[in-house]
């Protein structure tokens with residue numbers, strides 16, 4: 001499906017983004033890798049020698065980062081057919097234990113940069129009448145999580161934006177898909193929680209099927225995909241249970257602090 005196309009992936013230095021880069025390269029898709037850890041991306045580039053790979057080192061928390069990426073892509077003479085807004089992080093911390101910088105930094109990377117990159121790269125896609133955008137949200141988008149409130153809200157933004165843009169950009173030939181993973185074995189959990197709760201650890205998915213589900217949904221033009229039966233059940237239940245129960249349950253299961 002994506003052979004000969006070019007995908008720009010944010011957060012390509014580890015986890016889901018790195019795995020998507022591998023799976024797209026297997027299809028013959030050229031890549032532009034974006035993250036802060038240059039060494040990790042250069043190692044991936046040397047592994048994926050069958051396709052053209054460029055590396056852009058940038059901190060997406062910086063206000064001008066999306067414009068710098070856009071300009072660098074133009075300077076490289078590359079065209080972005082597929083934009084994968086995957087970079088993100090979360091803290092599992094109560095609101096009052098986080099600094100304002102931690103909170104706003106999360107919103108800057110998870111939302112502001114994602115929105116700015118979508119706006120920048122969707123414009124030339126619309127002119128060409130073809131493009132694919134995959135935004136990585138989370139099952140956390142489906143319910144507010146006391147104890148992880150800011151992260152869950154930042155991912156709800158990604159999902160709401162993506163579902164609306166799926167319809168809005170369809171007439172321009174652009175497909176927008178939102179990937180909502182549940183717990184996935186990457187570096188994310190260690191950064192978010194420190195020590196993983198053993199109950200949550202059991203429900204973690206390997207990164208391969210999560211990345212594959214996102215790319216397959218993108219190729220099929222689906223609006224939203226939740227990988228894994230357990231997480232499909234969990235998000236489905238949020239539509240059946242009373243809202244107040246959902247918030248309490250989410251806090252007890254996902255917002256618990258050790």
Ligand SMILES: NC(=O)c1ccc[n+]([C@@H]2O[C@H](COP(=O)([O-])OP(=O)(O)OC[C@H]3O[C@@H](n4cnc5c(N)ncnc54)[C@H](OP(=O)(O)O)[C@@H]3O)[C@@H](O)[C@H]2O)c1
Pocket residue numbers: 010011012013014015016017034035036037038058059060061086087088089090109136137138139180181182183184185186187188189191
């Ligand atoms: N793993 C899970 O359980 C899970 C569940 C639901 C949703 N998600 C979402 O999945 C996405 C990928 O996370 P992951 O699980 O693959 O975790 P990960 O292994 O920690 O990867 C996160 C990626 O985002 C990049 N990133 C973070 N902050 C950045 C910044 N300021 N500037 C540029 N790049 C930045 C990191 O690169 P550098 O550090 O090199 O900059 C890294 O490549 C995230 O949006 C996350 O919210 C993960």
